[in-house]
Amino acid sequence: MRNFMLATALLALAACSGGADEPVARESGADAFPDQPEPAAVGRFAPQNDCVELPNAKLFFVDLGKAVRDRDANALLKLTSKDVKLDFGGGGGLTTFRERLEAEEGQLWKELDEILMLGCGRDEAGNMVLPWLFSQDLGVDDPFSTMVTMGPDVVMRDKPASTGAVVETIPWDTVQLADGFDPKAPFAKVTTRSGKEGYIATDKLRSPLDYRITAAPAGDGWQIVSFVAGD
Structure with missing residues (x-):
């Protein structure tokens, strides 16, 4: 199911990223993504594709999507800068990237x-940023205590259990953590923008500082120059 969702998301990105005059995607990648409609977006921060007009973005998305779907480290590294940044402590480079992929x-x-199911944005330098969310101004004071709901029908309940009453449905929007965040806990206590408190399933939340990709122009294509989390 995840492979199908990934294929659908990458097709939507690729389809929106190529103009009529752009070259057709390489056969090896194009065959991997069956034609599927793009899902409707609901919510303030529902994923979008702002990379539509960038030249050769379609080829990059198709090749990137195939490499990830196939778990093909060699193909992924071919799309990556030799000086790729991997953390904020000096880690980087293709050898380290390969080691981390295998670990x-x-x-x-x-x-x-x-990441590949969450759209594409652009930074001030004209680079592509995935997910789209990271390129947006969330309007929050503390991104470290902010989470974004991942879906159009994410519910907040009155207690940390699936049997809790639904307080509110929060599609693709920001909430503030009330008691920190434990990724192993089934629920997290949060506060909405309107001040309501409740509990949301942990797997329906994503930090805006979670993993993201930056891809920069390289020749007539694109190259991953960073794959980091945190700040």
């Missing part, structure tokens, strides 16, 4: 799966 029980591949 942690494939966790970085799972992060890439999710």
Whole structure:
């Protein structure tokens, strides 16, 4: 199911990123993504594609999506700068990137799966930023205590259990953590923008400072120059 969702999301990005005069995607990548309609977006921060007019973005998305879907480290590294930034402590480079992809029980591949379903934005330098969310001004004072609801039908309940009464539905919007965040806990206590308190399932929340990709122009294409989390 996740592979199908990833294929659908990448097709939507690729389809929106190529003009009529752009070259057709390479056959090896195009065959990987069946034609599917783009889902409707609901919510302030529902994923969008702001990379529509960038030249050759379609080729990049198709190749990136295929590399991630196939868990093909060699293909992914071909799309990556030799000086890629991987953290804020000096970690970087292709060798380190490969090592991290092979470690942690494939966790970085799972992060890439999710990123590629969350749209594409552009930074002030004209680079592509994935997910789209990271390129947006969320209008919050503390991004470290901010989470974004991941979906059009995310519910907040009155207690940390699936049996709790629904207080509010919060589609693709910001909430503030009330008691910190434990990724292993099933629910997190949050406060909405209107001041209501409740509990949202942890797997329906994403930090705006979570993993993101920056891709910069390189020749006639694009190259990943950073893949980091945090700040």
